[in-house]
Amino acid sequence: MTCVGFIGLGSQGGSMARRIVEAGFPLTLWARRAESLSPYADTAAATAESIAALGAVCDHVGICVVDDAGVRAVMDELLPAMKPGSVIVIHSTIHPDSCKALAAQAAARGVALLDAPVSGGGPGAAAGTLTVMVGGDADALATARPVLETFAGLIVHLGDVGAGQTAKLVNNTLMAANMALAHHALASGEALGIDRTALADLVKASSGRSFGLEVYARLPTPQAFGHGGKLLAKDVGLLGALLGDDPAFAALRDVARPFLDLTTETPS
Structure with a gap:
């Protein structure tokens, strides 16, 4: 064996x-x-x-x-x-x-x-x-x-060799972007008077659902994802090293980066 x-x-x-x-x-x-x-x-x-x-x-x-x-x-x-x-x-x-x-x-x-x-x-x-x-x-x-x-x-x-890593970097960058979108979506709902938990439960069963939203909905604040945010930021950086200013990557990066920065900020 x-x-x-x-x-x-x-x-x-x-x-x-x-x-x-x-x-x-x-x-x-x-x-x-x-x-x-x-x-x-x-x-x-x-x-x-x-x-x-x-x-x-x-x-x-x-x-x-x-x-x-x-x-x-x-x-x-x-x-x-x-x-x-x-x-x-x-x-x-x-x-x-x-x-x-x-x-x-x-x-x-x-x-x-x-x-x-x-x-x-x-x-x-x-x-x-x-x-x-x-x-x-x-x-x-x-x-x-x-x-x-x-x-x-x-x-x-x-x-x-290398194709597995490339696919993982794309996957994790998409995950970071989806969590960023979930952050903004739930904040928008709260700003309009909708209970955050109720909205998250609704979206998780509806067409806007994603794994990123499911993860983010469990977090009390972005900072609670600090460790995961560092790992995703590493992977976004690696994909950037491969693609540079490729428009497709730039679109994902520009959504994901501000959220990832939030995860490592010290709450005021």
Whole structure:
């Protein structure tokens, strides 16, 4: 059976790792902090003393750290330790060009690399309903698919390495724009004397509904979305780096940015 490794045990990655081990795959974990590993004491998961030690015993390694720098730091230690024929799957949301460069380095060592960012958050990971957006070789995806299916409700192969990241950036920029529109729509209703909660419940069942509105309607203030706002702002910035002043991106950015700025403001 495929020996799986996982690095990045945050709110989303942690649940992904638990789904993998509970599906019966031999799983090895590594984390910088010992407390990140304690939730897996009741599982069959093993732990590695280093990233290199994890790489040496695994055929498939998932990476779910926060950003480009984090992924590169993990890869610097992981890749030299992995066996030819292994697969690395990057679930982090990073620049597509970073994935392409890392895939070339991996290929030189006989290791396949897939970029496979996910959508659905911690609850989706725990429920096994994540959407996985994959870029990379079809044969490598076929090899990795049984592991991905432990936490995925939908797996979409979008093209070569980097395509998964590109799709995720478009998705997250649209999410930010939809939350911005929800913010303005609910504020408009309140200004006209309509109860905010009642209006949100109405729209969620009507033609103006969106996932962004559902998320925003649960927030007491934009600042309550501070952590998520920072992550979405990162992704909007990455898409901007790819598209520059493309009119389609500019339209999304100009809606999303003011709202994202609100999420990180200190309330007066």
